[in-house]
Amino acid sequence: MKKTRCMLGVALSLGVLFASCSQNLEVEDQLGSEQGRLNVTLKSGTELFVGTRALNEAAFANTDNYTVIVTNKDGQEVVNCSGSELANYMPLTMPIGSYVVKAFYGEELAASRDRFYVYGEEMGSIKAEQEEPVVLTCNPTCGRITVNFAEEMSTFYSNYNVVFSGTKAITDHELKYDSPGFVKWNKDDKDPWYVKLEPNGENVNFELVVTTKDEYINIENNNQVLTKKGTFSLARNKAYKMNVTPSYTAKGELDFDIKIDESTIDKEYDIEVPVDWIQ
16 A cells, blocks of 8 residues: 555656646747847937927927837737837747837927927847847937027017028928928027938028118118028937027127027037028
């Protein structure tokens, strides 16, 4: 009887051992030499945080708002979710081979005051039985422009504005929709322009137009409307502020001091704008 019980115990032990081995082999088959893992983390590269009446820029820093898409080596979507849901899918088991991870938020327009677009994309390769960490940073596809008119402008001029043009997106929009090929900053404007740019940035043309008050019109040329034109470089994810200050001499001559503050978080420094003045 003791021998029978002993044999039965050995059989039960072997049964448990074989069952355990079978389960382990099943897991290894699922995550074996033909599969690996992908672990995606989202980051916002948005640096344009000031906050305006028209747009809450902080919403673009919240990666929970983003849409995330992961495709495998065959181009099939294996994940399409919001940033807030992404952690539920991670780490993601995938077949070995290439993958693409994309994330985006907002709307991409040639120029806008109440929206812009952030985008990020990473490509790589899943290796067998390994975990591939991916940190995906989403950046704006635009630059931000603001104009600051000095208070003295209203002393000498009855009206003034700055027109911006020359970017590919604005030009293409003009040709496609027969729209104005520029955006305008009027004297009382407060909200920034978010201007779509090519990946390596672009040159932006500007034209300052002012209407001189009667008492300050130059007697020699009797020119009431004055203009100044120039160009500056604008990069994605950068904020450019144009500061315009009038200059008046005893001879009745009016001119402008224009500087560009290119800091993204309102640092206290100015640089001279690289322009070739055109009267």
